[in-house]
Amino acid sequence: MALAALVFAAGCASLQGNQGVVRSAAAPARPAENLTTDPLSAELADYYSRIETQRVANNLMRQDSGADEVPLSASRLAQTYLDVALREEHIRGPLGFGGNAASVLRRWQVPVTYVLEFGPTVSRATRARDHREVGQLARRLARASGHPISLAPFGTTQGNFHVLVLSESERRASGPRLRELVPGIDDGAVRLITEMPRETFCLVIAFSRDGGAVYSEAVAVIRAEHPDLTRLACYHEELTQGLGLASDSDSARPSIFNDDQEFALITEHDLNLLTIHYNPRLRPGMTAARARPIVFSIASELAPGES
Structure with a gap:
């Protein structure tokens, strides 16, 4: 709230200093984006783009x-x-997944707050678009479930369902960050993410404390190399599966x-x-x-x- 008041006050001051005359002016040019590049990403981006094109062509x-x-x-x-x-x-x-097994009903009891976290290779435009898309998805999931589900404001890190959008190199090096986000995460769960094969497009891991059936936190990983529709599909599937619909x-x-x-x-x-x-x-x-x-x-x- 303090920042909003300061901005409002500055705007008022500039109008008064101009003696009541409002002149239009072009917005200052936004600084050029200096994106970090990942040398391992180019081949993967081409690979996933070809798969998406083929799938769409096949209806x-x-x-x-x-x-x-x-x-x-x-x-x-x-x-x-x-x-x-x-x-x-x-x-x-x-590292592999094999079949599925009978389980018990697992879900969240506390409110779910998605937190989007992007690696430095992800552009501002992609971050803004994805945040908007995930916000819309969260609202749909909340209405359908009747459970409190929301998306944390852009740029914040406070939440219990972390969604990491990472390039290949970033994901391979994400172990320390995963241990910060989920204290007590075991090495096997970390390796599922850091050693994820390219055939795995995205994944989510939901955690329960003390062996219970109630989720306490979750981490989803989305590949930054994905084209737009594939990345959006990953958000839809992993963020929904992480609510407890765990199998296919x-x-x-x-x-x-x-x-x-x-x-x-x-x-x-x-x-x-x-x-x-x-x-x-x-x-x-x-x-x-x-x-x-x-x-x-x-x-x-x-x-x-x-x-």
Whole structure:
């Protein structure tokens, strides 16, 4: 508030000093941006750009809802929820992911605050655009879940869901920063990020304290080398998965929770999954068997036309 008052006062003073005559003038030129370059990024940027171009040409990475093609079905919505939220990808070996396993319901109980943090290779224009896009996404997720979800103001670092947009070299060297953001993070989790293979476009790790089913913090990593749509798709998937929809399912459609990459952005179907996940009738720690009848009941309320 003090800064705003100072700016306002300075503006008033300049008008008074000009004896009431307001003249238009061009805004001062913005200083040229001196971006840090990453020698490892050029090849990766070309690689991801080719993949995005190919996917879009094949009618993948769609940005529509797909709702007209797949009518909402309570039974299918409920089963997809159980597949996505009550199973989780598990780690096989030091870095790889292998299949998924039964899990319990995991979610946040405290308000979620996303914090965007960009490496020095990311331009001002990209930072501003991404902050705007993530802010819009956070509002949609908050409405769907009924849970307090927001994006921290631009340039601040206070939050519990950290989203790091990093180039290849920055990500490889991010271990110390990860340990600052998540005190007690183990070496394996750090290596998942610092040694992430190029086939992994982005990832999120959500953390629970004391082995519980309630998330306390999360870190998502987005590659700075991605073209715009791929980077936006990563935001949509990782920031939503980090709320507790932890797995993918072949039955999820229209959905971003499907490895076929048909949809790039979160759909109404996905928002319905989030609505189920944060319904107060469900509780952290519930097994699939215990949650199942409740999930089907909630789904029938979201798709009341199905008999």
